[in-house]
Amino acid sequence: MSRLKVFVQLAWGGLALAERATGVVQVSQDLARKETGFKLRGETINLATPAEQAEELEKFAEAQKKHGFSYLYELASIRLWGILEALVDETCVRSLLDNANLSDLDSMKSLKAPVVEFLNLSEQEKAVYLVDLLKQKVTASLKPGIGRFESVLDQVGLGGGVKKRIRRTLLELSQIRNVLVHCNGNADSRIVKHCPWLGLKIDDKVYLTGEHFSRYITASYWYIVELSIRWDMKHPPEKPEEYATIEELKSSQDALLDRLEAQWATSNPTSTGP
Secondary structure, eight states, rough: OOHHHHOOOOOOHHHHHHHHHHHOOOOHHHHHOOOOOOTTTHHHEEEEHHHHHHHHHHHHHHHHHHSSSSSHHHHHHHHHHHHHHHHHHHHHHHHHOTTTTGGOOOOHHOOOHHHHHHHOOHHHHHHHHHHHHHHHHHHHSSSOOTHHHHHHHHHHHOOOOOOOHHHHHHHHHHHHHHHHHHSSTTOOOOHHHHHHGHHHOOTTTEEEEHHHHHHHHHHHHHHHEEEEEEEHHSSSSSGGGGSOOOOHHHHHHHHHHHHHHHHHTTOOOOOOOO
């Protein structure tokens, strides 16, 4: 997740530079004389000159600046939710692999699968298969926000409590991700229902800023630490001196929660457009 944060910072700087693209690009005489097109299956493909490319970049960056470089934060938010999904899946799979007595788990007793096909799978594949069955059993995909994560984590003995502020922030992230991926960035009935504090109406265009992404990534860090705490409590590390203690992890959570509260206190509702 730290790589995503660095990418956002780098891309933000690039967009800021692109806003002045035509002012910094000087087209040399050599470039001006070069071919600007080529043939592909009999059709001429025209290539933009550096000056034309700079003009296009500048227009895009200017439009993005108007809405706080929303496109960047939209892509980053989609990726951030994907990171959380992958982490929860990997945690559940690892938990099943580390459990020598799967048949003793109540959650496993009602699962059904083709016996021969299942037995031919590797141990890793079996664990992945079982996690998928557990998701279906608890209808995880129908639960809002991190409810979809918690319902599956509970099935493998890793359930737990989540602070209300964290739940609310990650619920917003999940709903934002859904409208970006499935509704072309236009508010649907679900985000209007689940996130009334955003003040959105159906079909409003949603724009994100750095403020929104900062909240999302802070809440995500808190949740990742929470999963680490739950894991360590159930699977104590063999060399505890090499890892942060539960108390240290909880202290980090407190600091992250304080940061998130401050971010919410100074934030504005999500920008909208016609």
